[in-house]
Amino acid sequence: MKRTLNKFATAVLLAAIVETAGGGVQPLRAASPQDTKITVSGVVSDAEGPIIGAGIVERGTSNGTSSDVDGRYTLRVSPNATLEVSYLGYSTQNVAVSGNTTIDVTLVEDAQSLDEVVVVGYGVVKKSDLTGASSRISSKEITQMPTTNVLQAMQGKMAGVDITSNERPGEIGTIRIRGERSLKASNGPLYVVDGIPMQGVGIENLNSNDIESIDVLKDASATAIYGSRGANGVVIVTTKKGQSGKMTLNYSGTYTSSTLHDRTTMMNSAEWLEFSRRAKSYGKEYVVTKEQDQAWFGSDPYAWANIEKGWASGTWDGSKVPTYDWTASGKQTGVTQEHTLSASGGTDKMSTYASLGYLNQEGTQPGQAYKRITGRLSTDLQATDWFKLGASINATYGNQDYGWNFRKSVTGAADVYHALQAMLPWTVPYTPDGEYIRNPGGDVNIINPIQEIDLCT
Numbered sequence: 001m002k003r004t005l006n007k008f009a010t011a012v013l014l015a016a017i018v019e020t021a022g023g024g025v026q027p028l029r030a031a032s033p034q035d036t037k038i039t040v041s042g043v044v045s046d047a048e049g050p051i052i053g054a055g056i057v058e059r060g061t062s063n064g065t066s067s068d069v070d071g072r073y074t075l076r077v078s079p080n081a082t083l084e085v086s087y088l089g090y091s092t093q094n095v096a097v098s099g100n101t102t103i104d105v106t107l108v109e110d111a112q113s114l115d116e117v118v119v120v121g122y123g124v125v126k127k128s129d130l131t132g133a134s135s136r137i138s139s140k141e142i143t144q145m146p147t148t149n150v151l152q153a154m155q156g157k158m159a160g161v162d163i164t165s166n167e168r169p170g171e172i173g174t175i176r177i178r179g180e181r182s183l184k185a186s187n188g189p190l191y192v193v194d195g196i197p198m199q200g201v202g203i204e205n206l207n208s209n210d211i212e213s214i215d216v217l218k219d220a221s222a223t224a225i226y227g228s229r230g231a232n233g234v235v236i237v238t239t240k241k242g243q244s245g246k247m248t249l250n251y252s253g254t255y256t257s258s259t260l261h262d263r264t265t266m267m268n269s270a271e272w273l274e275f276s277r278r279a280k281s282y283g284k285e286y287v288v289t290k291e292q293d294q295a296w297f298g299s300d301p302y303a304w305a306n307i308e309k310g311w312a313s314g315t316w317d318g319s320k321v322p323t324y325d326w327t328a329s330g331k332q333t334g335v336t337q338e339h340t341l342s343a344s345g346g347t348d349k350m351s352t353y354a355s356l357g358y359l360n361q362e363g364t365q366p367g368q369a370y371k372r373i374t375g376r377l378s379t380d381l382q383a384t385d386w387f388k389l390g391a392s393i394n395a396t397y398g399n400q401d402y403g404w405n406f407r408k409s410v411t412g413a414a415d416v417y418h419a420l421q422a423m424l425p426w427t428v429p430y431t432p433d434g435e436y437i438r439n440p441g442g443d444v445n446i447i448n449p450i451q452e453i454d455l456c457t
Helices: 005-017 150-154 222-230 271-278 291-298 301-311 326-330 416-421 451-454
Strands: 038-046 055-058 063-066 072-075 083-084 093-096 117-118 122-125 133-139 161-163 176-178 190-193 196-197 211-217 234-239 245-258 334-346 351-360 369-382 386-399
Touching: 055 072, 063 072, 150 161, 150 211, 190 222, 222 326, 271 291, 271 301, 291 301, 326 416, 416 451
Parallel strands: 190 234
Antiparallel strands: 038 072, 055 063, 055 083, 083 093, 117 122, 133 211, 161 176, 190 196, 211 234, 245 334, 334 351, 351 369, 369 386
């Protein structure tokens, strides 16, 4: 065994065994991590000179400091520590100390952060230079849920953009950017697809799977290039392009079903008859009698047969009158299927993207349906270092079954379901022999819409 101790061990031993003022002896203690730390100093700079306020932290700890006005810093760290040096707009660097006491760090600008761009007008600008408000959703967000049109994919994903739905297949709802802007003029935005303003048309015919991103520009500074056309905001659609590299083939398919749920509470036959009696008596006192009911409601013998069931006991019992469910004939389960096949590939000189999509949507009301076939071909050619040529072709074929519509006035029903909802609940659409009743209840102003369903399917 060696009879001597090295200098370090001797120092630890002497520090651990020390007599106190009272003559006692302190117990042995381990060497503190502070005793093994070293002081590291240096300068943080970039290509143009020192950086003020850069953060220097010992990785994995809260031990840190920042650079002064000359970019200098001083920090006590473990000899084997790693320094994390960071500053806004620059890439974070990790530097191993490895026992060195002087470490100078040169930070490099984070090109991805500084060059992040936002589509404005026909081009792009740096996000830091954009004073106007804008929103963006990517292709991942667009195809996150099964949708039949682009506006459905945008719903609820952009602040200040209000989008309503339309239950009729093949039609889109309305879009309002920061509310209504005019009492009489159009409040719809301008649509721009791949830099081309769409005049008089929307984006309902675009396949959601072909879209790379959607930007919505909301204020005057962002839409100034479009003049008055952009007064209601601008929806800029960027479609997918071919990617250089190995050719890829993708398939996307969805199969969904939908039903119509009406939350409206309707009156049954007894409630509606009571309401009708009050209306026919013009607010005067009246006595419910069978003779009076027959005078008011007896012109349709088949409807009167139901009312007579309420008089079967000699006194009126409205619960005995059956309520016919007219709206059951105006609902169905709508099945929607969508399929998209796309291919992308190319080289550093030329890239191509092609897709073929098919949509078949059945409405939740009889007679409503929509079929759409979309095709897209996009090619980009880098002819020289300074000349790039691109071409895109979008083709769409759609066939819409609009369904029943009998709106002759502003108060008329817009679809068959709401027309059926307006029928008198104690009336029936057919006689016991199955013959069509044109005016249920005997009112010439009420036309039975049941037959129209067969005509529009």
